[in-house]
Amino acid sequence: MTVVSAVVEGEAIGRRERKKLxxxxxxxxxxxxxxxxxxxxxxxxEQIADExxxxxxxxxxxxSNKEEAIAAGDLATTVSLVEAFTGLPAxxxxxxxxxxxxxxxxxxxxxxxxxxxxxxxAIRRAPALLPHLLAAYAEQERALSAAVASRTGTDAEKELxxxxxxxxxxxxxxxxxxxWLAAPADELDGTRLAELVEATFAQLAxxxxxxxxxx
Amino acid sequence: MTVVSAVVEGEAIGRRERKKLxxxxxxxxxxxxxxxxxxxxxxxxEQIADExxxxxxxxxxxxSNKEEAIAAGDLATTVSLVEAFTGLPAxxxxxxxxxxxxxxxxxxxxxxxxxxxxxxxAIRRAPALLPHLLAAYAEQERALSAAVASRTGTDAEKELxxxxxxxxxxxxxxxxxxxWLAAPADELDGTRLAELVEATFAQLAxxxxxxxxxx
DNA sequence: GGCAAAGTTGCACGCTCTGCAGTAATCGGT
DNA sequence: ACCGATTACTGCAGAGCGTGCAACTTTGCC
Numbered sequence: 001m002t003v004v005s006a007v008v009e010g011e012a013i014g015r016r017e018r019k020k021l022x023x024x025x026x027x028x029x030x031x032x033x034x035x036x037x038x039x040x041x042x043x044x045x046e047q048i049a050d051e052x053x054x055x056x057x058x059x060x061x062x063x064s065n066k067e068e069a070i071a072a073g074d075l076a077t078t079v080s081l082v083e084a085f086t087g088l089p090a091x092x093x094x095x096x097x098x099x100x101x102x103x104x105x106x107x108x109x110x111x112x113x114x115x116x117x118x119x120x121x122a123i124r125r126a127p128a129l130l131p132h133l134l135a136a137y138a139e140q141e142r143a144l145s146a147a148v149a150s151r152t153g154t155d156a157e158k159e160l161x162x163x164x165x166x167x168x169x170x171x172x173x174x175x176x177x178x179x180w181l182a183a184p185a186d187e188l189d190g191t192r193l194a195e196l197v198e199a200t201f202a203q204l205a206x207x208x209x210x211x212x213x214x215x
Numbered sequence: 216m217t218v219v220s221a222v223v224e225g226e227a228i229g230r231r232e233r234k235k236l237x238x239x240x241x242x243x244x245x246x247x248x249x250x251x252x253x254x255x256x257x258x259x260x261e262q263i264a265d266e267x268x269x270x271x272x273x274x275x276x277x278x279s280n281k282e283e284a285i286a287a288g289d290l291a292t293t294v295s296l297v298e299a300f301t302g303l304p305a306x307x308x309x310x311x312x313x314x315x316x317x318x319x320x321x322x323x324x325x326x327x328x329x330x331x332x333x334x335x336x337a338i339r340r341a342p343a344l345l346p347h348l349l350a351a352y353a354e355q356e357r358a359l360s361a362a363v364a365s366r367t368g369t370d371a372e373k374e375l376x377x378x379x380x381x382x383x384x385x386x387x388x389x390x391x392x393x394x395w396l397a398a399p400a401d402e403l404d405g406t407r408l409a410e411l412v413e414a415t416f417a418q419l420a421x422x423x424x425x426x427x428x429x430x
Numbered sequence: 431g432g433c434a435a436a437g438t439t440g441c442a443c444g445c446t447c448t449g450c451a452g453t454a455a456t457c458g459g460t
Numbered sequence: 461a462c463c464g465a466t467t468a469c470t471g472c473a474g475a476g477c478g479t480g481c482a483a484c485t486t487t488g489c490c
Contacts, residue, residue: 016436016487023437044476055439060478064343095423128279131346134353138345153429161427163390164415168423171382179375200379205422208310208383212376214368231456231467238468259445270470275447 024062025076026052031066032073036119040070040126070123071132075140077116079108081173082143090151097151098169099201105173106193117188121181141170172200239277240291241267246281247288251334255285255341282347285338290351292331294323296388297358305366312366313384314416320388321408332403336396356385387415 030051034043045066049059063069084101110116123129145166149156156162176196180188203210245266249258260281264274278284299316325331338344360381364371371377391411395403418425 014488019486020437045478046476056477057439057441057479058437061437065477068346093424094426130353131283131350134349135346138349152426154427159427160390160394160411160414161418161423163394164387164418165423167386167390168383168419171386172379175375175378175382179378196375199375203376203379204383204419205424207420207422208376208380209308209420211309211367212369212374229457234455235468260447261445271446272448272470272472273468276468280446 023052023054023058024072027054027059027062028069028073028076030073031063031069032077032119032123035066035070035073035123035126040067040123040129043070065132067129067132068135070129071136074120074123074133075136078110079105080140080143081105081170082140082147085144086147094148094152094165095201095205098165099197102169102173102176102197102201103194106177106197107190111193112190114188117181124181137170137174141166144170168204172204173197176200238267238269238273239287242269242274242277243284243288243291245288246278246284247292247334247338250281250285250288250338250341255282255338255344280347282344283350285344286347286351289335289338289348290355293325294320295355295358296320296385297355297362300359301362309363309367309380310416310420313380314412317384317388317391317412317416318409321392321412322405326408327405329403332396339396352385352389356381359385383419387419388412391415 027048030048031043034047034051037043038047043066045059046056048066048069049056052059059069063072081101084104085097088097088100090097105111110120124133145156145162148154148165149159149162152162154161176193180193180196242263246258246263249262249266252258253262258281260274261271263281263284264271267274274284278287296316299319300312303312303315305312320326325335339348360371360377363369363380364374364377367377369376391408395408395411
């Protein structure tokens with residue numbers, strides 16, 4: 001069990017661990033706020049460290065670079081797919097739970113907050129951020145794979161299935177969110193986002209067998 | 216049409232464009248060789264630029280950082296999924312073509328060359344490379360989405376389907392390759408890689424409905 | 431209270447990465 | 461073949477990044 005999951009599960013951890021998590025959260029929060037304010041490319045590590053009230057050297061104990069911190073801050077504002085998935089009943093079909101978890105993600109506070117959505121759009125205009133967003137998704141994918149393995153009683157070390165399910169679900173959610181965020185501002189409707197998620201998981205459930213009608 | 220696809224299709228382009236492509240290839244090839252030799256973290260942009268016989272300043276006209284160049288060099292050694300897909304008959308089921316394309320990728324020269332495979336494993340030990348590998352895959356995913364849209368006669372701007380299919384196929388291929396590369400050295404058998412691809416696309420075709428037996 | 435482990439931090443320094451501007455190569459028209 | 465426009469290469473300066481080392485502080489455990 002990771003420290004984060006210990007916290008999630010309400011288990012006691014020491015002051016040292018709690019302070020580490022607090023510092024990491026302070027840094028990623030500062031990174032997000034300041035990258036929105038100054039731009040991803042222009043914000044400096046020194047500004048982020050100052051805002052989080054730690055030394056620049058300390059910043060690099062937590063993150064490899066500012067983009068990693070920004071991505072962490074951005075993802076922290078949304079409901080985690082793995083947390084949503086883990087909280088659902090284990091006796092329903094797997095893809096149903098993943099669809100429901102994805103719906104919990106996209107109906108969370110972040111995607112309904114217009115300012116937050118506009119920030120998401122703004123920071124994603126910086127090409128330097130994409131690799132680190134993808135890496136952050138990959139981190140969540142690993143956690144989701146473990147949760148799928150636990151749920152299906154399979155050994156993620158031996159079986160490809162949990163990795164494939166996690167990668168597919170994360171890919172589906174990612175393309176939906178990317179498409180929605182890239183839409184014109186008047187189309188940023190929460191209902192449409194949920195509809196895209198439904199359509200995505202419906203397509204996955206039927207094995208991507210039916211393309212939409214030709215234009 | 217991009218310059219690269221012009222080249223792929225054998226269309227004439229000028230000396231300037233050809234020299235740009237040659238410079239980019241020289242840089243990414245140098246990046247790969249030198250990162251294998253020195254380590255991803257230790258190789259410098261100056262070493263890469265010198266090896267490619269260009270100025271350091273010129274390096275940054277092509278790549279944002281050395282990791283991006285290394286990822287480009289690494290991917291360039293493998294068959295491109297989109298090229299493989301585009302070369303297949305358009306009248307068979309979509310997922311069948313994607314499976315066949317993925318098989319063409321994993322049965323290409325790169326995955327059968329033990330030295331190349333060992334290089335892949337070595338450079339992937341550097342955490343700093345992962346975000347840029349993922350970004351390079353995302354670039355290939357965009358091209359694949361366009362190819363899927365063209366093949367299914369759908370408008371990738373309007374329909375989510377091509378993006379979803381491309382993201383899913385790339386995710387499936389990625390987890391297979393990642394798993395295979397992470398296996399013990401005596402399990403790096405080409406037949407097993409192809410089997411993993413078959414299993415992956417079989418699972419996708421049936422909508423990930425059946426987990427493997429519980430352990 | 432004391433010791434070991436872990437975390438913070440300053441410092442020095444090699445390297446990254448960019449904007450600017452001068453120079454060179456390429457392209458297209460005449 | 462020449463010429464002008466466009467594009468690419470490159471050196472330079474400099475701001476900022478990112479790391480290893482070591483001193484200091486905090487935390488946990490006995």
